[in-house]
Amino acid sequence: MKSKKRKNLVLHYTLLTILSIVWIFPIVWIVLTSFRSEGGAFVTYFIPKQFTFENYKMLLTSSTYPFVQWFLNTLFVAVCSCILSTLITIAMAYSLSRLRFRARKPFLKLALVLNMFPGFMSMIAVYYILKAMNLTGSLLALILVYSSGAALGFYIAKGFFDTIPMALDESAMIDGASKFEIFTKITLPLSKPIIVYTALMAFMAPWMDFIFAKIILGDNVNKYTVAIGLFTMQTKDKIDQYFMAFTAGCVLIAVPITLLFIFMQKYYVEGITSGSVKG
Amino acid sequence: MKLKAKADGPISFRELFKKGDTSIKLSYIFMGMANILNGQIIKGLAFLALQIGFVAWLVVNGFHALSMLQSLGTKAQGWVMDESLGIEVQQPGDNSMLLLLFGIAAIILILLFIFMYIVNLRSARKIFTLKQAGQSLPTLKEDLNSLLNEKFYITLMSIPLLGVLAFTILPLLYMISIAFTSYDHNHLPPKNLFHWVGFANFSNVITGDIAGTFFPVLTWTLIWAVLATATTFFFGILLALLINAKGVKGKKVWRTIFVITMAVPQFVSLLLMANLFNGSGPVNAMLQNWGLIDQPIPFLTDALLAKVTVIFVNMWVGIPVTMLVATGIITNLPTDQIEAAEIDGANKFQIFRNITFPQILFVMVPSLIQQFIGNINNFNVIFLLTGGQPANSNFHSAGETDLLVTWLYKLTVTAADYNLASVIGIIIFVLSAVFSLFAYTRSSSFKTEGA
Secondary structure, three states: OHHHHHHHHHHHHHHHHHHHHHHHHHHHHHHHHHOEOOOOOOOOOOOOOOEOOHHHHHHHHOOOOOHHHHHHHHHHHHHHHHHHHHHHHHHHHHHHHHOOOOOHHHHHHHHHHHHOOOHHHHHHHHHHHHHHOOOOOOHHHHHHHHHHHHOOOOHHHHHHHHOOOHHHHHHHHHOOOOHHHHHHHHHHHHOHHHHHHHHHHHHHHHHHOOHHHHHHHOOOHHHOOHHHHHHHOOOOOOHHHHHHHHHHHHHHHHHHHHHHHHHHHHHHHHHHHHHOOOO | OHHHHHHHOOOOHHHHHHHOOHHHHHOOOOOOHHHHHOOOHHHHHHHHHHHHHHHHHHHHHHHHHHHHHHHOOOOOOEEEEEOOOOEEEEEOOOOHHHHHHHHHHHHHHHHHHHHHHHHHHHHHHHHHHHHHOOOOOOOHHHHHHHOOOOOHHHHHHHHHHHHHHHHHHHHHHHHHHHOOEOOOOOOOOOOOOOOEOOOHHHHHHHOOOOHHHHHHHHHHHHHHHHHHHHHHHHHHHHHHHHHHOOOOOOHHHHHHHHHHHHHOOHHHHHHHHHHHOOOOOHHHHHHHHOOOOOOOOOOOOOHHHHHHHHHHHHHHHHHHHHHHHHHHHHOOOOOHHHHHHHHOOOOHHHHHHHHHHHHHHHHHHHHHHHHHHHHHOOHHHHHHHOOOOOEOOOOOOOEOOOOHHHHHHHHHHOOOOHHHHHHHHHHHHHHHHHHHHHHHHHHHHHHHHHO
C-alpha cells in the first residue's frame, strides 16, 4: 500500500515537472533571446553563444522606437483607466445588485445583449465618433473607450455584491443610514477582493490591448502603447534587425505585470469564484 | 389584482392634464413650468433650458440630420458645372457615412429628449399629488439629498450610462445599420455615396458569392470553440487535481509556475509562439538537429496542422486559467464523499469520473459557457499566432484559420467591406445569443435540481 502511494507520488512529480518545463520553456527562451548578442530572428540553438545588454540599451535609447515613451504612455492610460473603470464598474454593480428601481431588470437584460456583440464590430464607428470629438490619436481617447466599456462589464462584481447578505443593509437602514452611507461604510469595506480584482483587470487591459489602441492611435508613434509599439518591430522587414530588442521589450513589460499578477492572484481567484461561478 | 394596483397608482398623464391647474397644463408645452410656478425654480429652469437647447439643436442640425437619413446623401463628390461662373467647380459632396452616424445620433437625442419630457411630466404629477394631499413640495436641497438615498442609483449610474450610450450603443446601432447598406470598397465615402440595400448583404453571405467563405469559416469557428473550450477545461481541471493531490509538496510553487504564463501579456506569448513554431524557428531547428525530421514541419503553414497548432497553443494559454479557478473550487469541495468512496475501494479514476468531475462541472457550467462564447470571439489567439494564415485562394479576405471575428476584422480593416463585416458581426451576435440562451435555461434547470 505504501509503495503504491510512493509510486503514485513519483508519477505526480514527473508529470508536473514535464508540464512545468513545457509551460516555462517559451518564457525562458524569450529571456535568453533578449540577452543574445548574435543577430537574426531565427537561430538554430536555444542558449545564446554570447550574452549582452546591448538589446536593452538599444531599446531604451532608440529614437525610432521610443520604448520609454511607450511605457510611460501605457502606464498613464493604465492608471487612469484603472481608477475610472473601477469606480464605474463598482458603481454599476452596486446599483444593479443592491438598489431597486424600475429600469433595473430591463437594463440587466440589455447589458447582457450588448455584451454579446463582438467588441470591435463597432470599432470603426467608435473611431469616427472620437474623430468627431477631435480625440483620435490621443491617449485620452483610449482612456475614454476603456473606461466606458467598464460600464457593461459589471457582471462579476454584481455576482460578488449579491453574496453580501441583504440583512446588513436592512439593519443599517433601520439605524437611519442613507443608501450612500450604506454603500460607503458597509458595502465597500466588505468588497476588497472584488475591488482589487476589478482594478487588476482594468490595469492589465491597456498593457494587453492591441486592436482598439491600434485603430485609435493610428500613426501617432509617440502616443503608441507598448503593445502596438512592440508589434511594429515584428513586421517581416524589421524582424531580423529588431527581434532581440523586441524580446527585451517583452521582458521589460512582462516582468512587472507578472509580479503584480502573482501577488494579486488570491484576489483574482476570490473575485472570479465568488462573482461568476454561482451563475 | 392588477386593476387594483392601477387604481392605487399615479393618475395617467391625460387625467393629469384635465385635472391639473394652469401651471401643470403649461408644463405640457413648456417643460418645467409646473416646477417654476410652484417654487422649484432651479429644477424648473433646468427643464426649460433643456427644452430650449433641444429645439435650437433641432432647428440648426437635427432636422437636416434626420432628413438625410432616408437617402444617405444625393450629391457625390466631383466636378459640376457652375452656371453662374461658367466653369466646373469641385463640389464637396455628401458623406453617407457621417450622414448615417449623425442621423442615428439624432434619433438617440430625440429619444433622450422624449424621456426627459416624461420626467418633466412626472415631476408635474408629483407636484399635483403632493398639493392635493396638502403636503409641502421638496426643496432643492431635499431633491439633491434624495440623490444620495432613494435615488442613489441615478447618481451612480448616469455617467457610466452616458459612456455606454456614446461608445457602445451608438456605434452598435450604426454598425447594425451598415449591414443594410452598400458600404463596401466600391462605395467609400466621401468619394462615393452608399445607400440602403435591405437584406441584400445577408443573402450575399448566406447564398451568394460570400457563402463559399462564410460556411467554411463558420464551421471552423464552431469546431475551434468546442475544442478550445473542452481541452482547456478538461486539462485545466486535471492539472488542478494534480497539483492539489494529497502528498504533493510545494503546491504554491507549482501553481505559480503556471500562473506566470497566464500573466504574460498575450501579445508577447502568442507572438513568441508564432516565432517558435515558424518554419525556420527553434522548434523545427531542434527537431532537425536531433535528426528526428528531415524537413521542417509546417506548423503554421499547412492548413490542417495550423489548426492543430492553434488549438495546442491555446491550451498553453488557457489551461492555467481553468487551473486557477478550479483550484478555488476543489479546495472548497466536501471531502466526505471521496473518503467514503476510497473506503469502498474505488480507484482514482473512478473517484474522478464519478465524484470530483461532476461536482466541479456543476459549479463551472455557467463559466464554461461563457468561455465557449469567449472562444467564438477569441481574436487574440488567431490574430497574433497565425493572422488567419495559411491563405486560401477560394476565400474572400480570409485564411484557413480565420474565425468569424478575425474575418470581420479583415473585412473592415483590410478589405473595407464594411457591410459584409456588419453582417458577420450580427451573425456572431446571434450565435452568442443562442448559446447564452441555452446556457441560461440549463443553469436555471440546474438551480431547481440543486434546490
